[in-house]
Amino acid sequence: MKIQTVDRELSIKTEKLSKRFGQFTAVNEITFDVHKGEIFGFLGANGAGKTTAMRMLCGLSTPTSGKAQIAGFDVYKHTEDIKRNIGYMSQKFSLYEDLTVLENIRFFGGIYGLSNQQLKTKSEQLITQLGIQQEAKKLVSSLPLGWKQKLSFSVAVLHEPEIVFLDEPTGGVDPVTRRQFWNLIYEASDRGITIFVTTHYMDEAEYCNRISIMVDGKIEALDTPANLKQRFNASSMDDVFYQLARGAQRTEG
Amino acid sequence: MRTIKFLLQKEFRQILRNKTIRGMIFIMPVIQLIIIPLAADYEVKNINISVADHDHSSYTQKLISRITASGYFRLTGYTASFKEAFQQIEQDEADLILEIPAGFEKDLIRGNEQKLFIAINAINGVKASLGGAYLSTIIRNYNDEIRVALIQPSRYNNVPTIEIASANWFNPEMNYHVFMVPGILAILVTMVGGFLSALNIVKEKESGTIEQINVTPIRKHHFIIGKLIPFWILGNLIFTIGLVIAWLIYGIIPQGNLAVLYTCTSVYLLAILGFGLLISTFCDTQQQAMLIMFFFMMIFILMGGLYTTIDSMPAWAKVVSQFNPASYLIEAARMVILKGSRLRDVLPHIIKLSMFAIALNGWAIYNYKKTS
Structure with missing residues (x-):
């Protein structure tokens, strides 16, 4: 089967996408589609290959084999076009700690080519939305983790990308802040931004339109949370995940 | 161009907020220029x-x-x-x-x-x-x-003797300070440029911010230029402070044209900064970058003709020093400051340094991978 040149209804389309490091196959022939505007949960145990897969989709890592189109662009040939159309929030907090909130917003907005007018309105909007008027001129290093994560997400969608990739965005964050974080995700989704998110919290998995569960580099299940629960005859997503991940060979990686 | 503006803004803020760097800008030239020329005296006493x-x-x-x-x-x-x-x-x-x-x-x-x-x-x-x-x-x-x-003086000396009278040009009193200071100025910009640039990109790798940069559509050469310019300005600033100290303490005023001197230093800074950036593209941690830079720094300084002249080195070492950018600046700085050499005289140095600058920065840009 050949990937159609540009399918605007799909934000992500992969076919047998693989990444090998020497003998080790981190990602093993994953095939899936993500629709535009969808919230797609990308689940898997530690070491299942989620981050590696996400890095390939973001153009940070070149696949070993297989095909993938992100926002209509090929992951081999047009990585820089992909980068213009996506936002990325890594597992590790990666805004500049020695710059203030406003300076970070200005810098990343500027890099994505926002005009001065846009930078001004966007900054004000973002600071009001997050309710951090008091902290706008403080160094990011002085913010608590939950605030940093919300800021990080807001910066990742500052340039209104087609897709935003979130790698365990709520790790180590308290439940109230997690709820606020998901409100931000819903708001972005309502604006038509496709959300691709990895998480270890099964309550968060329930918030997704569809989820995939990766085990040992392969996608073992992909459906809506309700359908998955039905299929595995489980009462919760926890149960579904447990049934699938129990058979995993790899635990850390 | 707009991207570079944002990059420069960011880099300058980070540099100026860094207390250590701020302190080093002033302390390093003062200490190095006051202590080293006084201590490193070739005259053996006691x-x-x-x-x-x-x-x-x-x-x-x-x-x-x-x-x-x-x-x-x-x-x-x-x-x-x-x-x-x-x-x-x-x-x-x-x-x-x-x-x-x-x-x-x-x-x-x-x-x-x-x-x-x-x-x-x-x-x-x-x-x-x-x-x-x-x-x-x-x-x-x-x-x-x-x-x-x-001895009873005879009418003629029975042994013919040749009396030798020598004059030391450009440094009439054979004052070692005069000889050392231009070289130390060159070492100063080497240290500042080399270490700051080598550690900078690696620091972004360690903190993970490079990942956030790599996922943006930023062009590689824009990123490198954004790193180059702030340190280039900083290097020239430190060189200027060094020149002022040389004048205040040792009364050394460049005999040659200041514009020629700054041309040499500016081109050299581009080369050494490119070298630092190149190293930082190879390293994953600041520790690695520091060790590698230190290794090269020792070679640059000890084989650059600061203490022992290149002319007295064996043939193989002369070949090695041809690939040592520091040797060109040390020589050019001495020529312009002490001898008053003109642009024409140091042009070969500037051309070679430009070649270093182009090669090292080109390599750094090539080796900086946004996609691994």
Whole structure:
């Protein structure tokens, strides 16, 4: 089967996408589609290959084999076009700690080519939305983790990308802040931004339109949370995940 | 262009917020320029001499007082046997032994000829060879005086002599400060440029911010230029502070055109910054970058002609120093500051440094991978 040149209804389309490091196959022939505007949960145990897969989709890592189109662009040939159309929030907090909130917003907005007018309105909007008027001129290093994560997400969608990739965005964050974080995700989704998110919290998995569960580099299940629960005859997503991940060979990686 | 503006804004904020860097900008040139030229003096003083005197005459007393009066030697032992004097060398109390044979005075006056023996502790090469040379000169002068006093002047000298008069141009007093300062200025910009740039990208790798940069559509060369320009300005600033200190403390004012001097430094900075950035593209941690940079820094400094001239190096080392960008700036800085060389004279240096700058920065851009 050949990937159609540009399918605007799909934000992500992969076919047998693989990444090998020497003998080790981190990602093993994953095939899936993500629709535009969808919230797609990308689940898997530690070491299942989620981050590696996400890095390939973001153009940070070149696949070993297989095909993938992100926002209509090929992951081999047009990585820089992909980068213009996506936002990325890594597992590790990666805004500049020695710059203030406003300076970070200005810098990343500027890099994505926002005009001065846009930078001004966007900054004000973002600071009001997050309710951090008091902290706008403080160094990011002085913010608590939950605030940093919300800021990080807001910066990742500052340039209104087609897709935003979130790698365990709520790790180590308290439940109230997690709820606020998901409100931000819903708001972005309502604006038509496709959300691709990895998480270890099964309550968060329930918030997704569809989820995939990766085990040992392969996608073992992909459906809506309700359908998955039905299929595995489980009462919760926890149960579904447990049934699938129990058979995993790899635990850390 | 707009991207570069944002990058520069960010880099300058980060640099100026960094207390250590802010402090180093002023402290490093001051300390290096005040301490190193004063300490790194080629004139050897305080050479410990032990005299084994078998003669004990008034002539030997005169010779010894002549030696100690020169200011270079310190009499640490006066013994009657070579064996005792040699013990002092073994115990590192003496650097030199002067052995005066028995009957020195008598033979000198009667026989017109006498032999002295000098034994040198060659562990410290510079001290030994210079000490030996100083001592020989003192003895020769002393000898000439005795000859003048004792020998009947004949109508013509029976031995033809050539009197040598030398003049030290561009540094008339052979002042080592004058010689060292331009070289230290060159080392100063090397250290600042090399280390700051080598650590910078690696720091972003360690903190993970590089990942956030790599996922943006930023162009590679924009990113490198954004890193290059702030350190380039910083390097020139430190060089300027160094020049002011050289003027205030040593009274050294560049004899040549300042524009020529700054052209050399600016081009050199591009080369050394490119080298630092290249290293940082290879390393994953600041520790690695620091170690590698230090390794090259030692070679740059010790083989750059700052302390030992490249002309006295063996042929293979001369070839190596051709690939040492620091050697070109050290030489060019001395030429322009001390000799007043013009653009035409240092143009070969500038051309070679430009080639380094282009090659190293090009390599750094090539080696910086946004997608691994």
